[in-house]
Amino acid sequence: MKYISLVLTMLSLLASCKKNIGNNGIYVENATELKNAIEQSKPGDNIILSNGIWKNTGITFYGYGTKDKPISMSAETPGKVFLEGNSYLHLGGEHLHVSGLYFRNGYSPNSSIIRFMINEDSVANYCRVTNTVIKDFNQPNRYTNDRWIEFYGKHNSFDHNFVSGKSNDGETLRVFFTGNQHINNHHQITHNYFGPRPRKGGPRAETIRIGDSKTRFAPGYVNVSHNYFEACNGEVEIISDKTNFNIFNRNIFYKSEGSLVLRHSNYAKVNGNIFIGGDDSDFYGGIRVVNSGHSITNNYFYKIKGQEFRSPLAIMNGIPMTPLNRYLQVSDVVIANNTWIDCKSPWQIGIGENIESASVLPASEIRSAPPIRTIVTNNLIYNTRIDNSPVINHSEMNGIKFHNNVIDNNGETYSEFNVLKNGILTMKKVNEWLYIPADTNDPILSDTYIVNDVPLIETDLFGSRRKDKNRIGAINQLSPAEEFVNDKNKYGPDWFSPKNVTHEPKIIKATATKGDLARKIEQAQSGDIIELTDTAYHIEKPLSIDKDITLRSKDSTNKAQLLFSGATDSVAFKIMPKGHLKLKDLHIKGLDHIIAFSPLKDHMSSAYSVDVDNSKIENFAFIIKAYKGSFANNITLKNTLFKNCSNGIVLAADLKGDYNAEMVLIDHCTFLNIDKNVIDFFRDGYDESTIGGHLTVTNSNFTACGKLEKSSILLKTKGIINVLLANNTFKENPVDYAALLWGEKNNHYTNNTFIKSGGIKVEEQQKLKILY
Numbered sequence: 122m123k124y125i126s127l128v129l130t131m132l133s134l135l136a137s138c139k140k141n142i143g144n145n146g147i148y149v150e151n152a153t154e155l156k157n158a159i160e161q162s163k164p165g166d167n168i169i170l171s172n173g174i175w176k177n178t179g180i181t182f183y184g185y186g187t188k189d190k191p192i193s194m195s196a197e198t199p200g201k202v203f204l205e206g207n208s209y210l211h212l213g214g215e216h217l218h219v220s221g222l223y224f225r226n227g228y229s230p231n232s233s234i235i236r237f238m239i240n241e242d243s244v245a246n247y248c249r250v251t252n253t254v255i256k257d258f259n260q261p262n263r264y265t266n267d268r269w270i271e272f273y274g275k276h277n278s279f280d281h282n283f284v285s286g287k288s289n290d291g292e293t294l295r296v297f298f299t300g301n302q303h304i305n306n307h308h309q310i311t312h313n314y315f316g317p318r319p320r321k322g323g324p325r326a327e328t329i330r331i332g333d334s335k336t337r338f339a340p341g342y343v344n345v346s347h348n349y350f351e352a353c354n355g356e357v358e359i360i361s362d363k364t365n366f367n368i369f370n371r372n373i374f375y376k377s378e379g380s381l382v383l384r385h386s387n388y389a390k391v392n393g394n395i396f397i398g399g400d401d402s403d404f405y406g407g408i409r410v411v412n413s414g415h416s417i418t419n420n421y422f423y424k425i426k427g428q429e430f431r432s433p434l435a436i437m438n439g440i441p442m443t444p445l446n447r448y449l450q451v452s453d454v455v456i457a458n459n460t461w462i463d464c465k466s467p468w469q470i471g472i473g474e475n476i477e478s479a480s481v482l483p484a485s486e487i488r489s490a491p492p493i494r495t496i497v498t499n500n501l502i503y504n505t506r507i508d509n510s511p512v513i514n515h516s517e518m519n520g521i522k523f524h525n526n527v528i529d530n531n532g533e534t535y536s537e538f539n540v541l542k543n544g545i546l547t548m549k550k551v552n553e554w555l556y557i558p559a560d561t562n563d564p565i566l567s568d569t570y571i572v573n574d575v576p577l578i579e580t581d582l583f584g585s586r587r588k589d590k591n592r593i594g595a596i597n598q599l600s601p602a603e604e605f606v607n608d609k610n611k612y613g614p615d616w617f618s619p620k621n622v623t624h625e626p627k628i629i630k631a632t633a634t635k636g637d638l639a640r641k642i643e644q645a646q647s648g649d650i651i652e653l654t655d656t657a658y659h660i661e662k663p664l665s666i667d668k669d670i671t672l673r674s675k676d677s678t679n680k681a682q683l684l685f686s687g688a689t690d691s692v693a694f695k696i697m698p699k700g701h702l703k704l705k706d707l708h709i710k711g712l713d714h715i716i717a718f719s720p721l722k723d724h725m726s727s728a729y730s731v732d733v734d735n736s737k738i739e740n741f742a743f744i745i746k747a748y749k750g751s752f753a754n755n756i757t758l759k760n761t762l763f764k765n766c767s768n769g770i771v772l773a774a775d776l777k778g779d780y781n782a783e784m785v786l787i788d789h790c791t792f793l794n795i796d797k798n799v800i801d802f803f804r805d806g807y808d809e810s811t812i813g814g815h816l817t818v819t820n821s822n823f824t825a826c827g828k829l830e831k832s833s834i835l836l837k838t839k840g841i842i843n844v845l846l847a848n849n850t851f852k853e854n855p856v857d858y859a860a861l862l863w864g865e866k867n868n869h870y871t872n873n874t875f876i877k878s879g880g881i882k883v884e885e886q887q888k889l890k891i892l893y
Contacts, residue, residue, distance in 0.1 A: 183212075276308070280312050287326075332385070374395070412449045422461045422462065468502075738762070835879075846871075
């Protein structure tokens with residue numbers, strides 16, 4: 122009996138030691154213990170979450186630590202504490218530190234995952250979240266709005282974190298300014314990794330947004346520095362700055378299809394940032410300038426090829442007497458000691474000028490005020506290929522003073538606007554994107570502009586002092602630039618690195634035995650190829666595609682047939698979130714009540730893609746039908762016959778600025794006897810800064826289509842920004858117009874043939890709903 126009592130006593134002591142592990146460390150294993158620990162915590166305590174999965178755990182972390190003795194909450198092992206399901210972290214109080222958590226496999230039931238506020242009476246100040254990961258923690262529906270990180274209060278910090286994969290509506294991180302307790306906040310957003318963020322197909326997909334139009338006069342002093350932004354493609358604005366006195370210092374933007382936008386801000390300091398683009402996208406952006414008092418210095422741009430709102434340097438026109446939510450005239454801005462390498466038309470002045478749209482827009486939308494009292498000086502443009510238009514003036518630029526800016530346009534003299542000095546420079550290529558002047562004593566680089574209205578720039582892009590020896594461009598000395606290494610692993614938590622899992626594609630044989638094809642699709646891994654070995658496959662249920670999968674005939678000259686049957690409004694290929702279906706050398710036949718390709722009606726948390734090549738598709742109710750909130754990153758149709766369908770490609774389910782696909786490419790296809798909606802690609806609403814979607818139709822034939830088309834327009838593209846129709850033949854289509862194009866936008870047509878099919882009409886000014 123004494124022995125049993127001794128054992129029980131020892132077990133009790135061990136359990137006690139597990140709960141309190143010394144040095145004010147409080148070990149917790151479940152939500153109840155965590156709640157009790159938070160309620161009992163005092164300055165200097167460290168609440169330690171046990172390793173494992175914490176399912177549906179809403180953490181309300183409230184307490185008052187001190188500067189010297191914060192209250193901490195940390196993972197037992199960083200990266201081994203997983204917050205899943207309906208989980209979140211909201212902080213309230215002062216001097217709280219959180220570290221080492223991993224949010225995955227779920228979504229927040231609230232407006233945010235991490236929020237520096239519990240409620241209006243419990244705001245966080247001097248609190249820090251660090252060493253934490255949020256990955257693919259998306260709402261089930263893409264159109265459900267939330268933010269992943271919400272800043273309130275003052276002096277809060279979000280640093281050394283990894284944030285990736287937000288695909289639903291709403292900013293990734295937002296700083297709120299909803300009262301005096303939230304302005305002059307001095308928040309720190311530093312040393313984080315952001316991205317990738319996939320294309321959303323509309324506005325409200327910034328990676329960082331600071332304030333809004335109602336708080337555009339509020340002082341912020343937010344510091345966004347030393348962060349890495351990779352493939353942040355959500356929308357045209359990667360960062361949208363809408364308050365004042367904020368700092369953007371030494372960030373790297375790597376192949377991100379958007380810009381750092383000074384949207385409603387004043388007196389921003391944009392210094393030492395690196396923008397890396399490439400030849401693989403025409404949408405990589407730079408810096409867009411709006412409003413007053415900014416200092417833009419020491420920034421480096423490589424192969425940034427975005428146009429207009431995504432230009433490497435976009436200086437906007439403003440609106441006289443502008444409403445709060447629109448564009449104030451650019452004034453009193455200094456743009457000095459920056460470098461552009463192989464960028465396309467790097468300087469674009471008067472972006473957004475739209476006086477010609479006065480007939481379809483209210484006066485409050487007309488951007489007719491050009492930039493004034495602005496200085497552009499000591500900048501360098503270098504091209505390894507000739508750029509015919511390094512500077513584009515959309516409006517007028519008499520209000521800008523240009524001093525001592527140098528261009529080497531691959532040796533060709535550039536003289537338009539008289540704003541650049543021509544030189545022949547010797548440049549050293551340090552790596553695939555970094556070019557530096559090999560001769561820092563070159564006289565043309567030494568001829569810098571010095572005047573009182575340009576503030577002293579003390580260092581260059583890599584920290585070298587300028588005081589004793591200043592040079593034109595972002596790089597002042599060779600050796601620090603030569604030593605710089607672009608290593609994204611230096612950002613975010615030290616315990617986490619995004620792993621690119623490689624899978625060697627397998628070729629999997631599928632027979633016509635009932636259920637075999639569906640089973641092989643389910644068992645396949647992303648990237649695998651399923652080869653159809655039989656002649657005819659009778660399929661009664663939808664084939665669900667939730668990965669990157671290819672279906673193809675074993676013999677390309679003898680196409681396998683997929684014969685679909687099923688209930689009304691059923692789908693042949695049901696495309697799930699992240700599904701990428703590739704079809705090649707197939708004959709697909711349905712019934713007039715079945716949809717060939719469609720995303721889910723609900724719970725489309727991520728984008729999908731469809732590729733069809735060298736195939737035949739016939740007898741469907743719809744070829745492709747989109748639903749609200751669904752989004753196709755790419756739809757590519759090549760060398761394919763579409764015939765005898767009630768409807769064609771319908772991408773017209775969203776309203777208010779969103780659209781259902783980014784890139785739609787149709788090449789060498791034939792559309793025969795499609796009753797209506799041959800192509801219905803629609804975006805509702807006027808939003809000048811959203812650059813999408815894209816429709817390209819080339820080398821294709823449209824015959825006997827549109828007989829039930831009420832609009833009498835064969836290809837409907839209202840509101841779509843980029844349309845190209847080239848080398849197509851329209852024959853015996855009983856419509857008034859083959860297409861109605863938006864002339865003001867990037868809509869073009871060339872070398873098309875029309876036989877009893879109307880023609881193409883260009884409408885220069887489309888009247889659309891204003892989104893704001």
